[in-house]
Amino acid sequence: MTKYESLINDLAPRKFGKRGTIWTLILVVFIILGLIAYIDQVNKGQVVTNMRDYALWGIYISNFVFFVATSFVGSATVAVLRLTNNSWRTPVVRIAEIISLASIVMAGFTIMIDMGRPDRLLNLFIYARLQSPITWDVIIIPTSIILSFLLLYFPLLPDLAILKKHHLKTKPTFSKWYGKLSLNWTGSKVQKAIQSKSIKIIAIMVIPVGILLQTIDAWLFSTTYRIGWDSTNMGAYFTSGAFVAGLGALITVVYIIRKVRRLEHYITDYHFDKLAQYLLLTCLVYVYFNINEYLIPIFNAPVEEDIHLNALVYGEYATIFWFSQIVGLILPILILLFKNGRKPLPVFIVGIMVVLGSWWKRYIIVTPTLLHPFLPIEGVPESWHHYFPSIHEWLITGATLAMALLIITLFVRFLPVIPIQRIAEEKGLLKTDKKAES
Amino acid sequence: MKNRSTSGSAFLAWTIGFLFCLGLSNIYAQNDEKYRVRLRADYVKIMEGDAYLNIKATAKIEDETLPVPNIDIAVYNEVEDEEIILGNTKTNMKGESRFVLNKSMDLKSDSTNTYNLGISFNGNDSFRKASKSTSFKNAHIVANLIAKDSINYLTATLRETATDSLLAGESLIIQVQRLFNPLKIGEEFNFTDENGTILVPIEEGIPGVDGNLIIEVVLDDSDDYGTVISIVNAPVGTPIVEEITFDQRKMWSARNKTPIFLLVFINLIIAVIYGLFIYLISNLFRISKN
Numbered sequence: 001m002t003k004y005e006s007l008i009n010d011l012a013p014r015k016f017g018k019r020g021t022i023w024t025l026i027l028v029v030f031i032i033l034g035l036i037a038y039i040d041q042v043n044k045g046q047v048v049t050n051m052r053d054y055a056l057w058g059i060y061i062s063n064f065v066f067f068v069a070t071s072f073v074g075s076a077t078v079a080v081l082r083l084t085n086n087s088w089r090t091p092v093v094r095i096a097e098i099i100s101l102a103s104i105v106m107a108g109f110t111i112m113i114d115m116g117r118p119d120r121l122l123n124l125f126i127y128a129r130l131q132s133p134i135t136w137d138v139i140i141i142p143t144s145i146i147l148s149f150l151l152l153y154f155p156l157l158p159d160l161a162i163l164k165k166h167h168l169k170t171k172p173t174f175s176k177w178y179g180k181l182s183l184n185w186t187g188s189k190v191q192k193a194i195q196s197k198s199i200k201i202i203a204i205m206v207i208p209v210g211i212l213l214q215t216i217d218a219w220l221f222s223t224t225y226r227i228g229w230d231s232t233n234m235g236a237y238f239t240s241g242a243f244v245a246g247l248g249a250l251i252t253v254v255y256i257i258r259k260v261r262r263l264e265h266y267i268t269d270y271h272f273d274k275l276a277q278y279l280l281l282t283c284l285v286y287v288y289f290n291i292n293e294y295l296i297p298i299f300n301a302p303v304e305e306d307i308h309l310n311a312l313v314y315g316e317y318a319t320i321f322w323f324s325q326i327v328g329l330i331l332p333i334l335i336l337l338f339k340n341g342r343k344p345l346p347v348f349i350v351g352i353m354v355v356l357g358s359w360w361k362r363y364i365i366v367t368p369t370l371l372h373p374f375l376p377i378e379g380v381p382e383s384w385h386h387y388f389p390s391i392h393e394w395l396i397t398g399a400t401l402a403m404a405l406l407i408i409t410l411f412v413r414f415l416p417v418i419p420i421q422r423i424a425e426e427k428g429l430l431k432t433d434k435k436a437e438s
Numbered sequence: 439m440k441n442r443s444t445s446g447s448a449f450l451a452w453t454i455g456f457l458f459c460l461g462l463s464n465i466y467a468q469n470d471e472k473y474r475v476r477l478r479a480d481y482v483k484i485m486e487g488d489a490y491l492n493i494k495a496t497a498k499i500e501d502e503t504l505p506v507p508n509i510d511i512a513v514y515n516e517v518e519d520e521e522i523i524l525g526n527t528k529t530n531m532k533g534e535s536r537f538v539l540n541k542s543m544d545l546k547s548d549s550t551n552t553y554n555l556g557i558s559f560n561g562n563d564s565f566r567k568a569s570k571s572t573s574f575k576n577a578h579i580v581a582n583l584i585a586k587d588s589i590n591y592l593t594a595t596l597r598e599t600a601t602d603s604l605l606a607g608e609s610l611i612i613q614v615q616r617l618f619n620p621l622k623i624g625e626e627f628n629f630t631d632e633n634g635t636i637l638v639p640i641e642e643g644i645p646g647v648d649g650n651l652i653i654e655v656v657l658d659d660s661d662d663y664g665t666v667i668s669i670v671n672a673p674v675g676t677p678i679v680e681e682i683t684f685d686q687r688k689m690w691s692a693r694n695k696t697p698i699f700l701l702v703f704i705n706l707i708i709a710v711i712y713g714l715f716i717y718l719i720s721n722l723f724r725i726s727k728n
Contacts, residue, residue: 129693130704139704143711150718157725183726190728198721205714212707379531 004429008166010266011420013413020260020413027406034399037392038113046116048392053377055370055387060114062362063397066245067107067404068217069238069358071144073246074100074151075210076282079203088274090426091267091418095257096250097152098417102407103249104144104213106400111141113396133219140213147202147209154198158421161185214239221365227305228369237289241361243282244329248354251275253408255348257417266418269344276342279354283333290325308372316386317368320360328357472561473497475506477570479557481664485579491537491572493557495529497565505533509559513537516554516571517546524555551575551600572664576600579610579668581655583640590640590674594655596630598663604634608657612638614675615652623653646675 016024041048051058077096081089112118128135160182167175185191215235222234231237254275258267294312297305312321332350335341341350367387377384389397411417424430476496483489491513495506509529514521524543527535537557539545547553554573561567576599584591592612596605609627613620624638636655644651650673657666688697 127693130696130700131689131691131693136704139708143708146715147711150715153722154718183722184728185725186728188728191725194721194725194728198718201714201718205711209711 002429003427004424007424007427007429008162008420010263011416011418011423012163012166013415013417014261016413020409024406024409027402027409030402031399031406034396034402037395038399041113041392041396042118048390050387050390050393052384052387054373054380054384055367057114057366057370058387059363059389059393059397060110062366063359063400064107064110064114065217065238065362065366066359067103067110067400068141068213069242069245069362070249071100071103071107071148071246072210072214072239072242073103073250074148075206076243076246077250078151079206079210082203083207086274087426088271090422091263091271092250092254092275094152094155094415094417094419095254096246097148097155098408098411098415099246099249099253101145101148101152102404102411104141104148105407106404108141108145109403110400111137113400133216133223136216137220140209140216144209144213147205150198151202151206154195154202155419155422156415157182157185157191157195158187159416159419161187162420163416210242211239214242221369225374226369227302227308227372227374228365231293233289233292237293240282240286240289241358244279244286244354245358247275247279247282248351248358251279251347251351252355255344255351257412258344261412261417263418266423272344272347273339273342276336276347276350279347279350280333280336283329283336283354287329287333290329304372308368311368311372312364317364320364324357324361324364327353328361329354332357472566473499473564475509475559475565475568477511477557477559477568479555479570479572480659481555481572481574483576483578483664483666485581485666485668487669489539491539491555491557493527493529493535493537495533495535495559505529505531506565507531507533509562509565511535511537512558512560514556514558515543515545516556517548521556522546547576547600551598574660574664575662577605577657577660577663577666579655579657579666581653581668581670583653583670583672583674590672592624592638592640592653592655592670592672593635594638594668595633595635596657596666597634604630604632605663606630606632606634608634608660610636611654611656611658612636613654613656614644614646615654615669620654640672640674642676644675645678647678649673649675649677651675 037048049058073096077089078093078100081093112121115121124135124138128138160178164175164178164182167178215238218234218238221229222231224230251272254267255272258264294309297309301309311317332354335346335350340346371385371387474497476498478494478496480492481489482492493511493513495509495511496503497506498504507529508531510526511529512526513524515524524539524545525537527537529535545553545555552573552575554571556569556571558569559565559567577596578599579594579596581592581594584593594610594612596608596610597603598605608630610630611622612624612628613622621644623640623644624636628636628638630636640651640653646652650671653670653672655668655670657663659665688695689700
């Protein structure tokens, strides 16, 4: 077996073992439970949630913001690292592209879940006001889905052609499908030129579209007069937070795939060190924006903002607030500052901390503000002043997260998670093989 | 020894039983207690408008005076020993109700030209029955706007309707209607003279929509006449210049007022991005054909 064949064997998708099957089944169970809860929500209305006139956005929207933030990983790694000529990115970009697509697709679904009348989805387009950030959001999310798909698909073409050839004898049905999806890729000069040009265009597009997506997401909040949201810092704050959430998710998934698929030769300690440094930089930037977001209001906030800040720092939301700040941001920075902290296992643990911190961070961005309404209603029930998701909300949200993980799992099952062609080119295996063949 | 132990147990059982009954009686006593409703009825008459009774029901519950909502109250006219039912009303969530006295009700007065109205509540599971009476004579205010030596004045004359006699020495309030609290003008107390008249200068510069002031002359909560209000529209204010920029903020307005720059900018971005999408997808076709 040549080195090239050995490389294909290592990187070609494989059938799940026992653990993979159990994992997939668990995800399916979560999705079914969420689906049952959602059907009940559609039947009975959003009264089954704990959202009321005050907390009219709850866990669904915070989960949506988390998905949107995580989808930024495509822009953060593929585009930024490509345009800055960071060649170490090769083994992780495909995983980043997959996470990006899965996240943005689920962000779209989550918005629909939050709608009291999903049958009126088309009204978002029919009665759209171009002045409304919600309309911009409705435009940018499908745009990002298309772009994320193209970002994943174009670089996949050579690998799909390789898989077609690889499975020709052993799995003819798979081979047929890979052949169709590879669009008759032969690796001709013309095809390579078109692909290379297209990828370059996508890599450039991904950055402004990604920033637009994060900024519009931030403007959904900051264009209101609401305390905690009414901030000019919000766009940059969300974008920097998206870098952190996206990289945290990438590191976590990369570590698990490396372990399960035994890819230690391809995703090395060096890659984790680089990813960790990148995450450290983004965490530091995010800390800076957090200081801007929370420190300035301490000086000049009106009374209501002060009440809001107190609820975050000392009050009802203090546990979640400090969890997201310390576990999700400060501790990761302290760990990643040390070289030993940038080894795969510590980085993986940091990745999980960052993801959890990022999820709860979105929760405390969305919820506490809503409990301090711009125009308070007189004589509302005491329960309206507090919000914690209902069982329905947890089940549905759990199902969306499970669905995102299932999309990633299925991509890992059927696609090469590390670009085969590119690795072969970088290692010079293609030339060696051709010489051997001749 | 045994006896002592038996008597001790008996005492303990008796004590527990006593305390239990005591507790039980307290619970039932609480359930049985009915609160006393306090009713209030104020007569208000607006010249050229409605006359009505402002009714308020409150109760003192656990040392706190609270409104009594959703109770039925009957309103009647007391004529000598007879009570003529005028109608029924129900209190709102604030324990308040406004009962309009229509002309068709044909209120009857006694020999002193005094109208006696009563309100009563028949009680329910939580509140004891209660009633309240109020008496008033019919009075009216004629108010006019006049100008003397380039100064605008408001003149108002108060008369008792039945006898058409002028009412001297009554205090009238002059105020300009405002969104929340009215703006009082003139002296703190404007007592009517022997002609039953007051003359109050309207100072310049009071802002009003298009310069119009809605001025109220109020005989407030008089023991004999209740509250009588006369309203005068006086175009002597300073027009309000609206400085609200809301309508100019097209970002908040309807979609047919979308700013041009936004239409151009967003559609341009969409066109560029989707144009590139079309190009990229066409590249996929080109790849498949090569």
